[in-house]
Amino acid sequence: MALIVQKYGGTSVASPERIKDVAKRVLATKQAGQDVVVVVSAMAGETNRLVSLAEQISDSPDERERDVLLASGEQVAASLLALAIRDLGQTARSFLAHQVRIETDKAYGKARIKSIDSTRVLQSLKDGEIVVVAGFQGVDEEDNITTLGRGGSDTSAVAVAAVLNAGVCEIYTDVEGVFTTDPDVCPAARKLDRISYEEMIEMASTGAKVLQIRSVELAMKFSVPVHIRSSFSQAQGTWLVEEDQTMDSVLVSGVTYDKDEAKITILRVPDRPGLAAQIFSPIAEANIVVDMIIQNASEDGTTDLTFTVPKADYKKAIALVENMANAIQAKGVTVDPGIAKVSIVGVGMRTHAGVAAKMFQVLSRAGINIQMISTSEIKISVVIEEKSTERAVRVLHEAFIEKQGNL
Amino acid sequence: MALIVQKYGGTSVASPERIKDVAKRVLATKQAGQDVVVVVSAMAGETNRLVSLAEQISDSPDERERDVLLASGEQVAASLLALAIRDLGQTARSFLAHQVRIETDKAYGKARIKSIDSTRVLQSLKDGEIVVVAGFQGVDEEDNITTLGRGGSDTSAVAVAAVLNAGVCEIYTDVEGVFTTDPDVCPAARKLDRISYEEMIEMASTGAKVLQIRSVELAMKFSVPVHIRSSFSQAQGTWLVEEDQTMDSVLVSGVTYDKDEAKITILRVPDRPGLAAQIFSPIAEANIVVDMIIQNASEDGTTDLTFTVPKADYKKAIALVENMANAIQAKGVTVDPGIAKVSIVGVGMRTHAGVAAKMFQVLSRAGINIQMISTSEIKISVVIEEKSTERAVRVLHEAFIEKQGNL
Numbered sequence: 001m002a003l004i005v006q007k008y009g010g011t012s013v014a015s016p017e018r019i020k021d022v023a024k025r026v027l028a029t030k031q032a033g034q035d036v037v038v039v040v041s042a043m044a045g046e047t048n049r050l051v052s053l054a055e056q057i058s059d060s061p062d063e064r065e066r067d068v069l070l071a072s073g074e075q076v077a078a079s080l081l082a083l084a085i086r087d088l089g090q091t092a093r094s095f096l097a098h099q100v101r102i103e104t105d106k107a108y109g110k111a112r113i114k115s116i117d118s119t120r121v122l123q124s125l126k127d128g129e130i131v132v133v134a135g136f137q138g139v140d141e142e143d144n145i146t147t148l149g150r151g152g153s154d155t156s157a158v159a160v161a162a163v164l165n166a167g168v169c170e171i172y173t174d175v176e177g178v179f180t181t182d183p184d185v186c187p188a189a190r191k192l193d194r195i196s197y198e199e200m201i202e203m204a205s206t207g208a209k210v211l212q213i214r215s216v217e218l219a220m221k222f223s224v225p226v227h228i229r230s231s232f233s234q235a236q237g238t239w240l241v242e243e244d245q246t247m248d249s250v251l252v253s254g255v256t257y258d259k260d261e262a263k264i265t266i267l268r269v270p271d272r273p274g275l276a277a278q279i280f281s282p283i284a285e286a287n288i289v290v291d292m293i294i295q296n297a298s299e300d301g302t303t304d305l306t307f308t309v310p311k312a313d314y315k316k317a318i319a320l321v322e323n324m325a326n327a328i329q330a331k332g333v334t335v336d337p338g339i340a341k342v343s344i345v346g347v348g349m350r351t352h353a354g355v356a357a358k359m360f361q362v363l364s365r366a367g368i369n370i371q372m373i374s375t376s377e378i379k380i381s382v383v384i385e386e387k388s389t390e391r392a393v394r395v396l397h398e399a400f401i402e403k404q405g406n407l
Numbered sequence: 408m409a410l411i412v413q414k415y416g417g418t419s420v421a422s423p424e425r426i427k428d429v430a431k432r433v434l435a436t437k438q439a440g441q442d443v444v445v446v447v448s449a450m451a452g453e454t455n456r457l458v459s460l461a462e463q464i465s466d467s468p469d470e471r472e473r474d475v476l477l478a479s480g481e482q483v484a485a486s487l488l489a490l491a492i493r494d495l496g497q498t499a500r501s502f503l504a505h506q507v508r509i510e511t512d513k514a515y516g517k518a519r520i521k522s523i524d525s526t527r528v529l530q531s532l533k534d535g536e537i538v539v540v541a542g543f544q545g546v547d548e549e550d551n552i553t554t555l556g557r558g559g560s561d562t563s564a565v566a567v568a569a570v571l572n573a574g575v576c577e578i579y580t581d582v583e584g585v586f587t588t589d590p591d592v593c594p595a596a597r598k599l600d601r602i603s604y605e606e607m608i609e610m611a612s613t614g615a616k617v618l619q620i621r622s623v624e625l626a627m628k629f630s631v632p633v634h635i636r637s638s639f640s641q642a643q644g645t646w647l648v649e650e651d652q653t654m655d656s657v658l659v660s661g662v663t664y665d666k667d668e669a670k671i672t673i674l675r676v677p678d679r680p681g682l683a684a685q686i687f688s689p690i691a692e693a694n695i696v697v698d699m700i701i702q703n704a705s706e707d708g709t710t711d712l713t714f715t716v717p718k719a720d721y722k723k724a725i726a727l728v729e730n731m732a733n734a735i736q737a738k739g740v741t742v743d744p745g746i747a748k749v750s751i752v753g754v755g756m757r758t759h760a761g762v763a764a765k766m767f768q769v770l771s772r773a774g775i776n777i778q779m780i781s782t783s784e785i786k787i788s789v790v791i792e793e794k795s796t797e798r799a800v801r802v803l804h805e806a807f808i809e810k811q812g813n814l
Contacts, residue, residue, distance in 0.1 A: 016463035050483065056423035057487055058494035065493065068486035068501050072479040076457065079475035080464055086472065087465035094475050098505050099550050143506050 003035040003125070005166045007135065007157035010044035011174040012231035013077050016084075022172075022231065023084035030090060030130055037121060037131045037164065039157040040081055042073025063108035067137075067147045071097070074134035074153070082132045092130040095120060097137040097145065102156065104138035104146045107287055111138050111146035112214065113155065116163045133160055151212030158215040162222035169224050171211065172231035177238030178203070178210055181255040185390045186397045192253065193236070196243035199253050199345050202379040206343035207258030216240065243347055251355060252346040252400035257389050259340045261291055261308040263371070264321055268302040268331035275328055279305065282320050288313040292341070292374045292383065302331075306372065308383065311337060339371065340389040343381040344400055356380050362399045368392050410442040410532070412573045414542065414564030417451035418581040419638035420484050423491075426450075429579075429638065430491035433537060437497060442532045444571065446542045446564035447488055449480025470515035474544075474554045478504070481541035481560070489539045499537040502527060504544040504552065509563065511545035511553045514694055518545050518553035519621065520562065523570045540567055558619030565622040569629035576631050578618065579638035584645030585610070585617055588662040592797045593804045599660065600643070603650035606660050606752050609786040613750035614665030623647065650754055658762060659753040659807035664796050666747045668698055668715040670778070671728055675709040675738035682735055686712065689727050695720040699748070699781045699790065709738075713779065715790065718744060746778065747796040750788040751807055763787050769806045775799050 006026060013019050022038075030036050050069050054061040061069075078094040085092035100120055104111035124131045135153025138146045148155050154171060161169035176191050178200070183189040195203075197220035204213040210228060219226045219240060229237025247253075269275060283290060293307040309317045318335060325333050349355050356373075359380055363370060368391065372383035384392055413433060420426050429445075437443050457476050461468040468476075485501040492499035507527055511518035531538045542560025545553045555562050561578060568576035583598050585607065590596040602610075604627035611620040617635060626633045626647060636644025654660075676682055690697060700714040716724045725742060732740050756762050763780075766787055770777060775798065779790035791799055 016460060019464060053423060053483070053487060054490055057426060057491045061490050062493045065486045065489040065499075065501055068503070069483055069490070072482045072486075075479045075482070076460070076476055079472045079479075080460060082472040083461055083468050083476070084464045086469045092472075094472055096475070096552075145503075 002033070003037070003164055003166045004029060005037045005039065005157055005161040005164065005169045006172060007039040007153060007170065008041065008081075008172045008231055009153065009174065010041045010046070012172050013040055013081065014044035016080070019077075019080050019084045022081060023088055025231070026081075026085060026130060027088050027090050035125045037125070037133060037160055037166070038081060039133045039135045039153055039160055040074060040077040041135050041153040042077050046073040046076065064144060067108045068145045070147050071134070071137040071145045074136045078132045078134040085130050085132070090130060091128060092132060093124050094132045094134065095124075096134050098139045098143060100133065102138040102159070104140055104148070106140045106144070106146065108146055110149040110287060111140070113138060113148070113159045116159060118163050121160075121164065148214075149212065151209070151215070154212040154215035155218060158218045158222075158224055158226065161224045162218060166224070169219065169226045171226060171228045173210065173228065174230065174232070175210065176230045176233070176235060177228050178208065178254070180253065180401050181393055181397050182257070185257070185393050186255075188397060188402050192238050194239045194241055194247075195253060196247055196347055197240055198243060198378060199347055200240050202343070202345040202376065203254045203256050206341060206345065206379065206381055207256040207260075208254065247347050248351055249348065250346055251348040251352055252344045253348075254345045255343070255393050255397045255401065256345065257340055257342045257393050259386055259389060260311050261339065261341055262311050262314045262335065262337040263306060263308050263339045263383065264317060265304055265306040265334045265336075266321060266325050266330050266332075267304055267334065268298065268300070269305050270329060271297075271301050271303055276305070278328060279321070279324050282324065283309070283317060286313075286316060286320060288317050292372050292381070294372050308339070308341070308372070338386045339383050340386045341381050341383050342389060342392045342396065343379055344396055345379045347378050349378050349380075358399065359396065362395050363392060366391060366395045409440070410444065410571055410573045411436060412444045412446065412564055412568040412571065412576045413579060414446040414560060414577065415448065415488075415579045415638060416560065416581065417448045417453070419579050420447055420488065421451035423487070426484075426487050426491045427494075429488060430495055432638070433488075433492060434495050434497050437537055444528060444532070444538045444540060444567055444573070445488060446540045446560055446567060447481060447484040448542050448560040449484050453480040453483065471551060474515045475552045477554050478541070478544040478552045481543045485539045485541040492537050492539070497537060498535060499539060500531050501539045501541065502531075503541045505546045505550060507540065509545040509566070511547055511555070513547045513551070513553065515553055517556040517694065518547070520545060520555070520566045523566055525570050528567075528571065555621075556619065558616075558622070561619040561622035562625060565625045565629075565631055565633065568631045569625060573631070576626065576633045578633060578635045580617065580635065581637065581639070582617065583637045583640070583642060584635050585615065585661070587660065587808050588800055588804045589664070592664070592800050593662075595804060595809050599645050601646045601648055602660060603654055603754055604647055605650060605785060606754055607647050609750070609752040609783065610661045610663050613748060613752065613786065613788055614663040614667075615661065654754050655758055656755065657753055658755040658759055659751045660755075661752045662750070662800050662804045662808065663752065664747055664749045664800050666793055666796060667718050668746065668748060669718050669721040669742065669744040670713060670715050670746050670790065671724060672711055672713040672741045672743075673728060673732050673737050673739075674711055674741065675705065675707070676712050677736060678704070678708050678710055683712070685735060686728070686731050689731065690716070690724060693720075693723060693727060695724050699779050699788070701779050715746070715748070715779070745793045746790050747793045748788050748790050749796060749799045749803065750786055751803055752786045754785050756785050756787075765806065766803065769802050770799060773798060773802045
């Protein structure tokens with residue numbers, strides 16, 4: 001029997017009524033002759049409620065205990081969905097991370113899945129049950145509870161689909177699919193029918209919130225077909241697939257933005273080998289992900305080193321960096337949380353020159369100053385001042401997507 | 408180092424502020440030189456909120472999934488308390504049932520603890536940590552989540568205290584201790600300084616809500632000294648101890664009542680051997696606890712069989728009983744949810760005759776009709792109409808406790 005994995009996000013299970021709707025959809029899939037494994041997020045608002053409880057108790061909540069707290073949200077949603085399916089007369093069974101051993105590393109709050117034991121899931125499917133797995137959560141090798149970070153349920157779903165060799169992993173969400181850019185910012189945005197794994201990775205890593213980036217990496221690694229679609233309609237959404245020839249003709253598939261980073265500059269770093277490693281090692285050890293890095297050499301043989309970190313880790317990073325700046329005798333540290341990263345993404349860039357130049361021109365004409373630049377084979381990102389974000393997105397969308405081919 | 412187990416109920420951890428207060432109290436105990444293991448209930452109102460979610464989804468929620476749902480409440484409270492203790496600078500660690508293997512049988516919603524693996528708790532204590540254990544929850548041998556029933560955290564605490572051979576198990580609650588009767592019903596009620604395990608079992612099983620009865624049975628079995636006290640003051644509460652000579656002089660220690668039962672009568676049951684077993688087996692198999700049973704022989708060789716069950720199981724019981732009544736050719740079934748059980752409890756009854764007679768006399772003078780009677784060595788219970796409950800409690804408290812010794 002074909003196997004399908006369906007993942008429902010927080011808005012899809014926001015209330016008992018919506019959970020019942022999800023149960024009906026799941027049951028319809030089962031009755032159409034497929035085995036179904038469902039992965040659920042916490043009910044919308046629940047994770048925020050739990051975070052707020054933790055913050056009322058501690059300014060810097062211990063990460064292990066925070067994960068124990070947050071994992072309860074998916075536990076509630078999973079059991080309620082199993083209840084709802086059973087109420088329709090179909091046997092169903094919920095599983096938490098420790099029950100199907102979704103084993104992760106020990107990075108609380110952003111753990112990575114190492115393995116899943118499919119034994120109990122397969123037995124449950126064999127018994128004719130619909131399986132409901134709590135998303136977002138894992139356990140480390142000592143059975144401590146971990147969580148996978150924001151959007152982690154997507155990764156849970158793709159990992160489960162990969163382990164079970166599912167025919168498709170459907171990601172149900174509150175939007176119709178992946179859009180060329182954020183429709184709230186740019187009304188001309190339109191839904192994409194297909195997008196390659198690589199483009200999706202770049203879009204997710206540059207601000208598109210529709211999927212957790214690790215879930216796309218996993219999907220690409222194990223060639224899991226992913227269908228991103230709305231839980232409120234039957235419309236086809238966006239398929240995540242292998243790149244093919246026809247995609248090359250499209251120069252830019254999407255314009256993304258990210259306001260969740262902050263910029264830190266270490267002034268006048270002495271130009272000695274090994275200093276970069278010395279600066280970034282403690283940041284990495286604190287599990288802070290550094291995104292863009294640039295160096296500007298000064299005339300006096302020192303270097304200004306600028307990089308961006310998630311706003312959530314901003315204060316922790318500054319404390320580490322200020323210590324470090326002292327130790328290496330740099331001249332000081334400046335910080336700027338008022339920035340945004342705007343990016344264009346497309347596999348067509350591989351075979352077309354001049355895309356970067358056109359991007360800089362478009363922004364320049366709009367009077368938007370570029371502070372940092374970072375490129376990959378299929379993506380160009382720039383850091384600009386935060387308040388110009390929406391305007392930058394609209395002019396880039398107009399130039400590259402609404403009028404594409406006019407390079 | 409001496410070890411103390413402290414259990415905090417839902418009202419003691421009802422808000423972030425109260426959780427911080429509990430953390431301070433726990434830390435003070437630790438700083439006084441004792442190892443501390445804390446067992447917590449869900450925040451007040453949380454279990455009801457979860458039950459309501461389940462009921463919005465299903466009229467008869469699957470019991471396995473309901474336990475997965477409800478167990479999340481204690482998970483939240485345990486992690487928040489560990490966070491609060493850590494915020495005071497003391498290392499602390501929460502454990503869920505699957506992490507310390509609080510293994511139970513499979514009776515979802517009212518599971519019994521079979522064993523606890525103390526390895527991780529002992530290691531954590533050795534590391535100088537305060538240990539926080541989620542109450543109310545367990546896992547069966549297949550790692551399915553179970554819950555211990557209303558008040559189950561008391562039982563978790565006493566079981567943990569027994570396994571760890573703790574010096575005392577402190578049960579923190581929102582009242583000052585165990586009272587001679589419900590102060591809301593009878594203003595003359597007073598706090599008891601000490602009470603024997605056996606009396607406490609009878610009081611709990613006849614309606615005193617202060618402790619889950621299984622927790623007292625466990626405490627008696629393993630001779631765990633239990634101290635029931637208020638989390639809002641430093642006052643001494645009530646100690647649960649072995650019975651001793653001085654207790655004999657007190658005829659009645661407490662007056663209790665229970666409005667949570669319903670009465671079912673099967674009319675004209677043919678008088679054949681084995682019929683009682685045939686009637687009660689399916690009820691037992693449905694995990695419904697039958698409390699009082701009486702038979703009234705009729706003149707025609709048949710018997711009217713009357714018994715009480717918890718109101719929560721009332722509808723389930725009626726369905727079973729009606730089936731059964733047909734099968735054994737009884738004449739019908741009558742039901743009465745409008746009853747209450749009122750009891751007097753005291754080890755002094757062992758050595759004094761005439762207590763029952765006086766009880767019936769006191770009720771008769773107050774014009775209260777007795778429908779059923781049940782006695783043990785240290786307890787007399789009567790079933791009366793529900794609306795006379797409070798009056799019955801007051802006249803019995805006056806006769807036996809305010810004026811005791813006047814038999």
